[in-house]
Amino acid sequence: MSSALAAALAPLADIAASPRFFLEVLIGGVAAGLLYSLVALGFVLIFKASGVFNFAQGVMVLFAALTLVGLMERGVPVGAALVLTAATMVVLAVGIERVVLRPLVNQPPIILFMATIGLTFFLEGFGEMLWGSNVKKLDVGIPDESFQVAGILVNKLELSAAVTAGVLVAVLAVFFHGTRIGRALRAVADDHEAALSIGIPLRTIWVIVWSVAGLVAIVAGIMWGAKSGVQFSLSLIALKALPVLILGGFTSVPGAIVGGLIIGTGEKVAEVYWGPLVGGAIENWFAYVVALAFLLVRPQGLFGEKIIERV
Amino acid sequence: MSAVAARATPLLEVQGVSVRFGALLALQRVSLEIHPGEILAIIGPNGAGKTTLLNVISGFYHPYEGRILFQGRDRTRLRPPEVAALGIARTFQNVALFKGMSVLDNIMTGRLLKMRSHFLLDALWVGPAKREELRHRAVVERIIDFLEIEAIRKTPAGRLPYGLQKRVELARALAAEPTLLLLDEPMAGMSVEEKEDMCRFILDVNQEFGTTIALIEHDMSVVMDISDRVVVLDYGRKIAEGPPARVRTDPAVIDAYLGVPHA
Numbered sequence: 001m002s003s004a005l006a007a008a009l010a011p012l013a014d015i016a017a018s019p020r021f022f023l024e025v026l027i028g029g030v031a032a033g034l035l036y037s038l039v040a041l042g043f044v045l046i047f048k049a050s051g052v053f054n055f056a057q058g059v060m061v062l063f064a065a066l067t068l069v070g071l072m073e074r075g076v077p078v079g080a081a082l083v084l085t086a087a088t089m090v091v092l093a094v095g096i097e098r099v100v101l102r103p104l105v106n107q108p109p110i111i112l113f114m115a116t117i118g119l120t121f122f123l124e125g126f127g128e129m130l131w132g133s134n135v136k137k138l139d140v141g142i143p144d145e146s147f148q149v150a151g152i153l154v155n156k157l158e159l160s161a162a163v164t165a166g167v168l169v170a171v172l173a174v175f176f177h178g179t180r181i182g183r184a185l186r187a188v189a190d191d192h193e194a195a196l197s198i199g200i201p202l203r204t205i206w207v208i209v210w211s212v213a214g215l216v217a218i219v220a221g222i223m224w225g226a227k228s229g230v231q232f233s234l235s236l237i238a239l240k241a242l243p244v245l246i247l248g249g250f251t252s253v254p255g256a257i258v259g260g261l262i263i264g265t266g267e268k269v270a271e272v273y274w275g276p277l278v279g280g281a282i283e284n285w286f287a288y289v290v291a292l293a294f295l296l297v298r299p300q301g302l303f304g305e306k307i308i309e310r311v
Numbered sequence: 312m313s314a315v316a317a318r319a320t321p322l323l324e325v326q327g328v329s330v331r332f333g334a335l336l337a338l339q340r341v342s343l344e345i346h347p348g349e350i351l352a353i354i355g356p357n358g359a360g361k362t363t364l365l366n367v368i369s370g371f372y373h374p375y376e377g378r379i380l381f382q383g384r385d386r387t388r389l390r391p392p393e394v395a396a397l398g399i400a401r402t403f404q405n406v407a408l409f410k411g412m413s414v415l416d417n418i419m420t421g422r423l424l425k426m427r428s429h430f431l432l433d434a435l436w437v438g439p440a441k442r443e444e445l446r447h448r449a450v451v452e453r454i455i456d457f458l459e460i461e462a463i464r465k466t467p468a469g470r471l472p473y474g475l476q477k478r479v480e481l482a483r484a485l486a487a488e489p490t491l492l493l494l495d496e497p498m499a500g501m502s503v504e505e506k507e508d509m510c511r512f513i514l515d516v517n518q519e520f521g522t523t524i525a526l527i528e529h530d531m532s533v534v535m536d537i538s539d540r541v542v543v544l545d546y547g548r549k550i551a552e553g554p555p556a557r558v559r560t561d562p563a564v565i566d567a568y569l570g571v572p573h574a
Binding site: 183186 | 369371390391392396400401403407408409410411412416419420421423424484487
């Protein structure tokens with residue numbers, strides 16, 4: 001028993017022995033975590049504004065990356081391709097509002113959730129039809145190599161991803177916490193009918209949040225695609241965003257960020273130090289175990305609004 | 312002279328409006344007028360089409376025939392936010408408050424249409440937006456005083472007892488400073504004391520702010536006490552209209568309420 005405990009604690013000694021390596025692991029974790037945060041942010045925005053859990057968020061990331069790469073492969077310069085991709089995501093948001101959300105106003109959340117599942121399969125097929133299903137390489141002009149800062153190895157690509165994600169998150173925080181739009185968003189999330197009756201243009205709000213979620217998906221798609229290629233598995237990072245949401249709370253923008261960082265660094269540290277003890281692959285399930293533990297203790301997440309339900 | 316002029320131009324006209332849900336005719340060629348400054352009660356048995364009528368006026372449903380004129384202009388096809396922008400505020404039968412938000416925030420949402428700066432600029436342009444926020448806050452505080460809900464201003468709306476929720480919903484509607492206020496059963500499920508308070512508030516709103524009010528109500532004693540005119544609906548048709556004292560003795564109305572079989 002005591003030897004098992006000793007083995008479990010041994011990695012702590014490793015951390016203490018080489019703090020520099022530990023820092024490198026942490027930085028890698030932060031970079032991955034910010035990307036989780038970005039995907040989670042897309043969920044939070046839509047959930048806040050429409051009470052819809054958007055199952056298609058992951059596929060939106062894939063679709064955005066596919067569109068960008070597809071355009072670049074056809075010889076469109078990076079800048080123009082980015083603008084066109086952004087325009088595509090806005091058109092997509094307008095289309096989703098018209099075809100999916102508008103006819104389903106005032107339906108129970110489960111119906112809207114089902115609609116987003118349908119949307120997932122549509123976008124997946126539509127993206128492949130347009131751009132093909134083979135794995136594509138996305139070159140954003142930042143080499144996937146490392147340099148040293150004060151003796152610590154930092155990956156250039158990860159660093160730029162982290163900085164971009166950080167800036168985007170700050171911009172969004174300012175955008176959505178300005179008193180009026182914040183209040184209007186919460187109002188829309190709370191009660192569609194009442195929001196309409198006090199003059200909130202529901203359709204405009206929906207187009208705005210889906211567009212922003214689409215733009216966030218582009219950034220996540222670029223960062224992720226540059227690391228591991230643009231392919232179908234990109235849409236699966238949505239599954240990693242779920243534990244982030246449970247940790248941070250479905251309705252909280254800061255929660256999505258902090259949740260992403262905790263999951264990102266946590267799973268990297270667990271994998272590197274404790275992985276060898278159990279034969280590795282901790283990274284694959286660590287996030288879900290943390291989320292499960294959180295559900296038992298604090299179901300509304302770190303920053304989520306406490307759920308009050310009168311029965 | 313002025314009374315004659317007021318009669319000549321109603322604030323809102325419903326002209327021959329019919330609403331159909333599949334095979335069900337919820338409203339059949341209903342016409343009525345709401346005059347400026349009056350309190351109009353819309354009554355009728357369950358399923359008579361009262362709420363449907365309110366939903367048509369506030370743009371939630373669109374009639375398949377007939378027209379709706381507000382201040383003399385055709386407003387039939389407008390959507391709810393556009394109707395709200397015209398100065399028509401409403402409450403709902405089952406209380407539609409933003410349950411997670413505080414009472415104060417709920418009432419502040421009623422001011423959204425009154426806020427001048429564009430809401431996208433609002434996030435960036437801190438100075439003027441802040442000043443505007445404070446101005447609206449002052450208006451809202453006056454309404455809070457008026458409806459005597461100072462004590463609960465920070466409470467999440469979802470935690471309040473039903474009677475108070477109804478009062479907060481009225482406050483949110485008032486915050487928009489409406490020309491026409493539509494109340495869907497403002498006193499349903501209230502205790503006698505709460506009903507008395509609500510009656511007093513409705514009369515005060517009508518007299519002090521000159522707000523025109525159309526309300527749906529089941530409690531006949533309330534209707535008799537506060538309304539200037541009564542419109543009676545039954546099976547989607549208007550069966551009577553007039554001052555309360557006359558309507559209550561109308562044989563058609565008595566039949567509708569006592570359930571005389573429809574031939």
